[in-house]
Amino acid sequence: MSETRDPENRPEGISDYTGPAGGWGALRAVARTVREQMKASPDTRALLQMNQPDGFDCPGCAWPDPRHTSSFEFCENGAKAVTWEATVKRVDPDFFARHTATELWSWSDHQLEDAGRLTEPLRYDAETDRFVPVTWDEAFARAGASMQALAHADQAEFYCSGRASNEAAFLYQLFAREFGTNNFPDCSNMCHEATSTGLPKSIGIGKGTVTLEDFDHADAIFCIGHNPGTNHPRMLGTLAAASKRGVPIIVANPMRERGLERFKSPQHPTEMLSPHSTPLASAYHQVRIGGDMAMLKGMMKLVVEADALDHAFIAQHTEGLDALRADLDATSWNWIEVESGLTRDAIESMAQVYMKAERVIVCYGMGITQHKHGTQNVQAIANLLLLRGMFGKEGAGICPLRGHSNVQGDRTVGITELPTEDMLERLDAAFGIASPRHHGHNAVEALAAMRAGHSKALISLGGNLAVAMPDPEACFAAVRGLDLSVNILTKFNRTCLLTAKETLVLPCLGRTELDVQDAGPQWVTVEDSMSMVHASRGKLKAPGPEVRSEPAIVAGLAQAAMPHTRVDWTALVADYDRIRDRIEAVYPDFRDFNRRVREPGGFRLTIGPATRTWKTPSGKAQFIAHPHVEDQAERPLLLTTIRSHDQYNTTIYSLDDRYRGVTGRRDVIFANEVDLAMLGLAEGDKVDVTTPAGRTLKGFTLVRHAIARGSLAAYYPEANCLVPLEDYDPASGTPAYKSIPVTICAAA
Ligand SMILES: Nc1nc2c(c(=O)[nH]1)N[C@H]1C(S)=C(S)[C@@H](COP(=O)(O)OP(=O)(O)OC[C@H]3O[C@@H](n4cnc5c(=O)[nH]c(N)nc54)[C@H](O)[C@@H]3O)O[C@H]1N2
Numbered sequence: 001m002s003e004t005r006d007p008e009n010r011p012e013g014i015s016d017y018t019g020p021a022g023g024w025g026a027l028r029a030v031a032r033t034v035r036e037q038m039k040a041s042p043d044t045r046a047l048l049q050m051n052q053p054d055g056f057d058c059p060g061c062a063w064p065d066p067r068h069t070s071s072f073e074f075c076e077n078g079a080k081a082v083t084w085e086a087t088v089k090r091v092d093p094d095f096f097a098r099h100t101a102t103e104l105w106s107w108s109d110h111q112l113e114d115a116g117r118l119t120e121p122l123r124y125d126a127e128t129d130r131f132v133p134v135t136w137d138e139a140f141a142r143a144g145a146s147m148q149a150l151a152h153a154d155q156a157e158f159y160c161s162g163r164a165s166n167e168a169a170f171l172y173q174l175f176a177r178e179f180g181t182n183n184f185p186d187c188s189n190m191c192h193e194a195t196s197t198g199l200p201k202s203i204g205i206g207k208g209t210v211t212l213e214d215f216d217h218a219d220a221i222f223c224i225g226h227n228p229g230t231n232h233p234r235m236l237g238t239l240a241a242a243s244k245r246g247v248p249i250i251v252a253n254p255m256r257e258r259g260l261e262r263f264k265s266p267q268h269p270t271e272m273l274s275p276h277s278t279p280l281a282s283a284y285h286q287v288r289i290g291g292d293m294a295m296l297k298g299m300m301k302l303v304v305e306a307d308a309l310d311h312a313f314i315a316q317h318t319e320g321l322d323a324l325r326a327d328l329d330a331t332s333w334n335w336i337e338v339e340s341g342l343t344r345d346a347i348e349s350m351a352q353v354y355m356k357a358e359r360v361i362v363c364y365g366m367g368i369t370q371h372k373h374g375t376q377n378v379q380a381i382a383n384l385l386l387l388r389g390m391f392g393k394e395g396a397g398i399c400p401l402r403g404h405s406n407v408q409g410d411r412t413v414g415i416t417e418l419p420t421e422d423m424l425e426r427l428d429a430a431f432g433i434a435s436p437r438h439h440g441h442n443a444v445e446a447l448a449a450m451r452a453g454h455s456k457a458l459i460s461l462g463g464n465l466a467v468a469m470p471d472p473e474a475c476f477a478a479v480r481g482l483d484l485s486v487n488i489l490t491k492f493n494r495t496c497l498l499t500a501k502e503t504l505v506l507p508c509l510g511r512t513e514l515d516v517q518d519a520g521p522q523w524v525t526v527e528d529s530m531s532m533v534h535a536s537r538g539k540l541k542a543p544g545p546e547v548r549s550e551p552a553i554v555a556g557l558a559q560a561a562m563p564h565t566r567v568d569w570t571a572l573v574a575d576y577d578r579i580r581d582r583i584e585a586v587y588p589d590f591r592d593f594n595r596r597v598r599e600p601g602g603f604r605l606t607i608g609p610a611t612r613t614w615k616t617p618s619g620k621a622q623f624i625a626h627p628h629v630e631d632q633a634e635r636p637l638l639l640t641t642i643r644s645h646d647q648y649n650t651t652i653y654s655l656d657d658r659y660r661g662v663t664g665r666r667d668v669i670f671a672n673e674v675d676l677a678m679l680g681l682a683e684g685d686k687v688d689v690t691t692p693a694g695r696t697l698k699g700f701t702l703v704r705h706a707i708a709r710g711s712l713a714a715y716y717p718e719a720n721c722l723v724p725l726e727d728y729d730p731a732s733g734t735p736a737y738k739s740i741p742v743t744i745c746a747a748a
């Protein structure tokens, strides 16, 4: 049975995908990645240990595991993440002897990471233009010397990717703070910072409030601005179960995403063998890019007008409704319709579902956060839920879909440029250090400081920062201008090639691998999207004898940079139980950490709103109004940047994007057919995309797609050249990756 249709005249590599999400296509994709990355390696058994109580946490995403996983949970993209880590391919010193840095620069991001796992510490040698092997001692000594030569500690930037475990991240923040800075640009700054900034003001905590069990009790689910079929595939099982119970699933997304429409579970033999799949969305609203605020205001206007409020909850638990009411009264339906691109009828149907349900969960992702008004969007979702008291009851709440598997945990254990005094006091007491009190840089500020020459050193615990951030030209130059660039990575990537005066690449173990220290085999902990903290135990053999664990590398760097350190790094790394004891000393919510995390499934951190406890200054949840100005101005075309089905952030697994019908290419712009006709353009045309400031993306091919009018989409990171570093949400610093005003015209 073919899942794609190739009617006449579609551009090369473009067809209609007609199948459901999952299904046989998913199984074939897993077989392919296993074949290409792992060959005949016996380590393919690793796939069976993913998300098991005694196995490792999948590095793919932060969607939680069922409390007591007994059966293998299938996930195509989890399998890709694991096979790419467990690959048998290697970039060893031989590889770097064969290829100069200049040559490697001409490779694509896909080629660079497909080359394999790093096996030995490397430094860049400008004379030969090659990365050459060094011993760990030399690597640490070089990094330490450069760090000691900085004029002051704030010239160093400590980047953290959300892949790092709690243990690695905790040591990393300890290193930076003893060194003397709170400069923590981190991937959360590009991702859910709008959640971390917005929700504490609304409900007193910057995290989601639901558990996986809540999905079993919800009687309506809203999915706004996220694409779970690709980015959180295990969520499809949860949505399918809700759909089978007859729960309405209301989607708001400019693009039709197959993973929100239909799912065939590869774990369901009868479904796999029948022509049937499970429908997911009960209604699909193709909101205009950036039009979510108008849509949410429309829904709230209707809820307030119908007086479908939870008055008792509002009286007892909230403040600020009057200002929100005034804003909704002043909001016209004309503005709502133009801005959202949805009709009043469509918004009324969404509001009806919301008002009929007693238990509602709203899920959201990057389509909400990566805008100039990302924080406002998040707070508008909280407002909507507060109106009907959707916190602190089973089956209801807010569900931000986090990115990396431990991006939430890294924040919890101290990776933040805005630490509280409370936390710093406990950290200082636990280690006898004096942490700096002034706030540090987020990702945008770090890049700005590097560009201006104020920051001189970048240490990266994972990530491909310069490629992930907006405006590659500016970011590439910023990293190249540094005195020191240290890259702690599993795979070589483009940021390593932006060589500074001293450039080091340090190979680390991944989540799937066995980590042995002085006290024996170690394991780590992570926190998922739903605040569950649990253990992750790697089992596979390291890719080489020189590859070290992240905690060991962080400790080595710290000792070299701070010869008079007050911390006994060697003891901490010898036995990670000691690191967990210190985490508990600094974060009281981790009480009895070492015991509780050994229980299958781990434990949940305290989520105030779950018990209607609000850690806001007033002690109540806050409605937060965001008045807008209504104007008649013509709306520009807006371009959003998205992930394909075959990429993990800047790691490009292949050039395919199965569910959108794209094979073997990424140089496409998805557009609405009516818009194209009005612009005098057609599918297959090569176009140049230009921003008001004159940034351009040249020679991309137009592809017609079921996308909202006035909206375009292109893949990230290819389209990052269109995003200025200055375009971010002023409240949270999140880059506006998802609403870039552009014009398009036939390629010059
Ligand atoms: N396989 C895989 N898994 C991943 C990742 C990966 O790259 N690959 N990345 C991980 C990370 S770090 C993150 S942060 C998450 C990201 O997970 P998602 O949030 O799902 O990420 P995106 O693909 O960026 O975009 C999501 C959706 O937003 C829609 N969208 C775009 N603009 C708007 C808008 O203005 N309004 C609305 N309502 N929708 C809009 C797009 O059409 C798209 O469907 O996934 C994590 N999981």
Ligand SMILES: Nc1nc2c(c(=O)[nH]1)N[C@H]1C(S)=C(S)[C@@H](COP(=O)(O)OP(=O)(O)OC[C@H]3O[C@@H](n4cnc5c(=O)[nH]c(N)nc54)[C@H](O)[C@@H]3O)O[C@H]1N2
Pocket: 113, 161, 162, 163, 164, 187, 188, 190, 191, 192, 366, 370, 403, 404, 461, 462, 463, 464, 465, 468, 469, 488, 489, 490, 491, 492, 493, 508, 509, 510, 511, 550, 641, 642, 643, 648, 649, 650, 651, 716, 717, 719, 720, 737
């Ligand atoms: N235009 C646009 N740009 C975006 C986005 C968007 O939607 N649109 N999304 C943004 C978001 S949400 C994010 S989170 C960023 C992230 O973007 P990236 O920085 O690309 O994310 P990572 O997946 O953390 O980084 C990939 C690198 O991590 C290394 N790595 C993999 N596993 C490990 C490990 O276990 N340990 C260590 N130390 N290293 C490891 C590999 O060497 C790999 O090269 O991109 C952002 N950029």
Ligand SMILES: [Mo]
Pocket: 187, 190, 191, 192, 402, 403, 404
């Ligand atoms: Mo992310």
